Amino acid sequence: xxxxxxxxxxxxxxxxxxxxxxxxxxxxxxxxxxxxxxxxxxxxxxxxxxxxxxxxxxxxxxxxxxxxxxxxxxxxxxxxxxxxxxxxxxxxxxxxxxxxxxxxxxxxxxxxxxx
Amino acid sequence: xxxxxxxxxxxxxxxxxxxxxxxxxxxxxxxxxxxxxxxxxxxxxxxxxxxxxxxxxxxxxxxxxxxxxxxxxxxxxxxxxxxxxxxxxxxxxxxxxxxxxxxxxxxxxxxx
Numbered sequence: 001x002x003x004x005x006x007x008x009x010x011x012x013x014x015x016x017x018x019x020x021x022x023x024x025x026x027x028x029x030x031x032x033x034x035x036x037x038x039x040x041x042x043x044x045x046x047x048x049x050x051x052x053x054x055x056x057x058x059x060x061x062x063x064x065x066x067x068x069x070x071x072x073x074x075x076x077x078x079x080x081x082x083x084x085x086x087x088x089x090x091x092x093x094x095x096x097x098x099x100x101x102x103x104x105x106x107x108x109x110x111x112x113x114x115x
Numbered sequence: 116x117x118x119x120x121x122x123x124x125x126x127x128x129x130x131x132x133x134x135x136x137x138x139x140x141x142x143x144x145x146x147x148x149x150x151x152x153x154x155x156x157x158x159x160x161x162x163x164x165x166x167x168x169x170x171x172x173x174x175x176x177x178x179x180x181x182x183x184x185x186x187x188x189x190x191x192x193x194x195x196x197x198x199x200x201x202x203x204x205x206x207x208x209x210x211x212x213x214x215x216x217x218x219x220x221x222x223x224x225x226x227x
Contacts, residue, residue, distance in 0.1 A: 031214075033215075035217075040219075041220075042119075042121075042203055042217040042219040042220050043159070043203070043215075043217040045212075045215075045216070048214045050213060056212075058212075090158055090159070103161040103164060104149075104215055106159055107158060108158050109157075109158050
């Protein structure tokens with residue numbers, strides 16, 4: 001089945017620790033995205049990538065880093081510089097061609113908690 | 116001003132009624148508009164999208180777009196308790212940032 005897989009589903013981070021969230025897709029989509037969602041809030045864009053080896057900052061990139069070495073994979077690292085990382089993280093992908101009129105498909109999300 | 120504005124709700128409607136969800140946006144250059152439904156603790160799922168002025172119908176759902184007024188809405192006919200969720204409005208600019216921008220969502224409660 002085609003889709004987007006995020007792992008882990010739940011992640012606990014200690015203060016000062018870096019953690020990496022995995023996102024893999026087999027939809028052959030060029031564009032991939034990371035969003036953050038806080039309770040009762042909408043989705044805020046962290047980073048996005050339209051093509052392998054290229055990515056752009058979104059609205060809240062500080063304290064996060066990404067890489068796009070393969071078309072299928074777009075991992076997100078939450079660094080110790082992110083002071084309030086507890087949130088629900090969503091990865092999405094989308095075709096680039098005709099992209100204005102195509103939906104973004106979402107993974108199941110990773111819930112990150114600082115302990 | 117937020118790029119995408121939604122009333123947070125909750126919007127409460129009785130079962131079988133029409134639910135009307137509204138969204139306004141600030142960037143006149145926005146090309147297309149998406150409605151996602153999100154159940155608590157789950158990821159968003161697409162209901163429908165619209166990019167031309169007017170109405171677009173899909174089953175019990177109708178999206179309405181008025182670019183002159185910078186307004187997009189979602190109507191849910193014959194609302195069911197299973198429609199109770201948060202509805203997220205999103206737009207795609209098409210120029211500059213090539214990513215969906217989301218509103219904060221409207222929580223809908225359908226009372227049995």
